Amino acid sequence: MAMVSCRKAFTKKLLEQAKQNIKLYAVTTDSRGSVTLADFGKELPDRLIEFGIAEQNAVAAAAGLAKTGKNVFVSGPACFLAARAYEQIKVDVGYNKTNVKIIGVSAGVSYGPLGCTHTTMHDYAAMRALPNLRILAPSDDVQTAWLTEVLCDLEGPCYVRMGRGDVERIYEENEHFDLNKAKEVYKGNDAAIIACGEMVAPAVKAAELLRERGLQVRVLDCFSIKPLDEVSVLSALRETKAVVTVEEHSTLGGLGEAVAHVAVENGRCAPMKLMGLPEEVIIGKSKELFAHYGLTAEGIAKTLLGLLSYSISV
Amino acid sequence: MSVDLKTVAYERRLAVLEMVYRHKSGHIGGSMSCMDILASLYYRIMDVEKIKMWSPDRDRFVLSKGHCAEAYYSVLTGVGLLAVEELNTFTEFNTRLAEHPTYKIPGVEVATGALGHGVSLASGMAIGLKADQPNAHVYVLTGDGELAEGSVWEALISAAKYHLDNLTVIIDRNRLQISGNTEDVMPLDELSAKLSAFGMYCLEIDGHNYEAIEAALRLRVAGMPVALIANTIKGKGSSVMENIAAWHHQIPNEKEYLQIKRDLQCVLEEE
Numbered sequence: 001m002a003m004v005s006c007r008k009a010f011t012k013k014l015l016e017q018a019k020q021n022i023k024l025y026a027v028t029t030d031s032r033g034s035v036t037l038a039d040f041g042k043e044l045p046d047r048l049i050e051f052g053i054a055e056q057n058a059v060a061a062a063a064g065l066a067k068t069g070k071n072v073f074v075s076g077p078a079c080f081l082a083a084r085a086y087e088q089i090k091v092d093v094g095y096n097k098t099n100v101k102i103i104g105v106s107a108g109v110s111y112g113p114l115g116c117t118h119t120t121m122h123d124y125a126a127m128r129a130l131p132n133l134r135i136l137a138p139s140d141d142v143q144t145a146w147l148t149e150v151l152c153d154l155e156g157p158c159y160v161r162m163g164r165g166d167v168e169r170i171y172e173e174n175e176h177f178d179l180n181k182a183k184e185v186y187k188g189n190d191a192a193i194i195a196c197g198e199m200v201a202p203a204v205k206a207a208e209l210l211r212e213r214g215l216q217v218r219v220l221d222c223f224s225i226k227p228l229d230e231v232s233v234l235s236a237l238r239e240t241k242a243v244v245t246v247e248e249h250s251t252l253g254g255l256g257e258a259v260a261h262v263a264v265e266n267g268r269c270a271p272m273k274l275m276g277l278p279e280e281v282i283i284g285k286s287k288e289l290f291a292h293y294g295l296t297a298e299g300i301a302k303t304l305l306g307l308l309s310y311s312i313s314v
Numbered sequence: 315m316s317v318d319l320k321t322v323a324y325e326r327r328l329a330v331l332e333m334v335y336r337h338k339s340g341h342i343g344g345s346m347s348c349m350d351i352l353a354s355l356y357y358r359i360m361d362v363e364k365i366k367m368w369s370p371d372r373d374r375f376v377l378s379k380g381h382c383a384e385a386y387y388s389v390l391t392g393v394g395l396l397a398v399e400e401l402n403t404f405t406e407f408n409t410r411l412a413e414h415p416t417y418k419i420p421g422v423e424v425a426t427g428a429l430g431h432g433v434s435l436a437s438g439m440a441i442g443l444k445a446d447q448p449n450a451h452v453y454v455l456t457g458d459g460e461l462a463e464g465s466v467w468e469a470l471i472s473a474a475k476y477h478l479d480n481l482t483v484i485i486d487r488n489r490l491q492i493s494g495n496t497e498d499v500m501p502l503d504e505l506s507a508k509l510s511a512f513g514m515y516c517l518e519i520d521g522h523n524y525e526a527i528e529a530a531l532r533l534r535v536a537g538m539p540v541a542l543i544a545n546t547i548k549g550k551g552s553s554v555m556e557n558i559a560a561w562h563h564q565i566p567n568e569k570e571y572l573q574i575k576r577d578l579q580c581v582l583e584e585e
Contacts (some may be wrong), residue, residue, distance in 0.1 A: 030543070046445070048474075049441060051468070051472050052468075052471075052472070054465075054468035054472070056430075056434070056464075056465040056468060057434045057437075057465055057468035057469045057472055060431045060435050060438065060465070060469070061434045061435070061437050061438035061441070061469065061472065062438060063434075063435055063438060064376075064424070064434065064435035064436060064437060064438025064439040064440075064441075065438035065439065065441055065442040066438070066440070066442075067407030067423060067424060067435070067438070067439055067442070068370075068438075068439055068442030068443050068445075068446075069370065069446075070442050070444070070449070087431075088431060088434075088465075091425065091426075091427075091428045091431060092424070092431055092434075092435060095417070095425055096424050096425050097417070098424075113508075162567050219348055239578075
């Protein structure tokens with residue numbers, strides 16, 4: 001199975017698009033290495049604007065640059081962009097509706113061994129409350145490349161979250177996606193797993209494990225956290241017996257709460273469990289932390305089985 | 315025939331007074347201190363017709379000290395970018411004219427009001443314009459209290475790095491902020507040396523001298539952004555307010571309103 005990181009798929013596609021579109025700019029914060037923008041810098045040096053370790057200035061200046069008709073991709077570690085530059089994202093990007101794409105890489109627990117200064121448990125929650133901002137989290141390199149191409153032509157502000165490591169490929173090359181629709185990876189009416197970002201891969205595997213036990217589990221890849229595809233989410237809540245949400249984020253304010261919001265607003269409170277991470281995690285590599293906090297295929301399957309047995313018993 | 319700047323500036327000050335007094339909102343002290351700069355920009359320096367057409371090669375202006383929106387609005391009405399009647403909606407329910415500029419107002423490039431963003435926004439614009447609009451210039455007006463925001467200095471070093479000679483940073487140096495004297499709240503002393511050390515071509519001017527303001531706004535230095543320290547008087551135009559920190563956002567009572575109005579009209583009647 002192909003293993004490519006989302007950030008590499010992003011920068012490869014961005015460079016390819018930028019060669020044909022002079023309005024595309026990349027902005028970095030001494031992060032061209034971590035984002036993998038070195039090739040962009042070599043090939044299109046005039047359109048890679050380096051602001052150094054200064055996220056606030058980088059985001060606000062990107063908004064100013066966008067105001068002159070450019071489509072600006074500001075990339076850097078999510079832990080810094082989504083926290084240090086929060087007011088600039090709120091005001092200069094969101095409120096002002098500027099054509100800026102904030103690309104937060106190495107998010108979640110990608111930097112687990114580096115400690116909580118470098119983890120990003122809050123970005124979905126923080127960004128969801130800002131005006132005019134799409135929030136996106138692609139799940140593999142194929143989806144990331146597709147999404148990058150879409151964003152190169154999409155007017156308006158977005159926050160895009162990616163991890164650091166190589167991820168298993170979920171989709172076939174040329175898979176069809178719709179920006180406004182969650183991707184249904186598996187059909188099924190016994191239960192549903194709603195996941196985003198790099199948690200889609202273990203969600204898919206969990207569904208495969210459960211299929212071996214005779215359960216048909218629907219898997220929704222909600223790569224767009226805002227706006228959320230409420231139609232698909234509500235269908236999952238209505239048509240299945242239990243729903244588990246999975247995200248590499250605090251269970252406060254992220255995808256799980258967005259799904260719960262849809263459930264409550266529509267009076268459809270199916271048995272549901274929000275899987276994610278605490279706001280402060282212990283130190284460890286991401287795989288170790290996923291295992292510790294149950295964010296694995298086995299952990300998701302076990303949670304879903306527990307929920308189903310509860311739902312059958314009541 | 316060009317208009318008399320002093321007349322314009324004091325008529326605009328009177329409009330600010332009416333907005334603040336009628337709607338019991340606003341930041342009158344700073345609006346009065348920056349008025350001569352704003353009037354110079356919109357009546358002498360920038361091509362307002364290009365702004366009206368939203369032409370890609372128009373000059374850009376960013377009011378980083380967004381709390382002085384009423385000064386900005388009164389100038390925008392003066393040059394015909396905004397209807398005079400709209401000033402009556404200042405801070406009223408569902409208006410476009412909030413106490414800080416919103417992005418929905420004709421002629422306004424960006425919404426501002428959170429301090430420390432404007433120089434970054436303006437430098438981003440300057441980078442973009444350098445690529446395809448070499449004749450457009452970017453002006454940004456900041457407060458002096460605002461300079462305590464670290465992001466301003468991030469923006470200045472990057473403006474120098476990118477040789478933004480199409481950028482002019484104007485500092486409304488009225489030496490007062492909401493809590494008192496800027497030098498007590500957070501000293502900016504040796505400001506000129508600081509700005510120069512950060513790579514600006516720095517010039518200090520009398521921010522109420524129209525000839526000095528105009529000459530400084532026309533200054534271009536190859537490869538360098540220009541920073542103008544405009545020494546001004548908070549509450550300029552009336553002895554009721556001048557150099558008193560409380561007038562950062564104090565609302566005049568009836569007696570004060572009448573006195574300020576008389577003071578401003580007196581200046582207008584001077585030969």
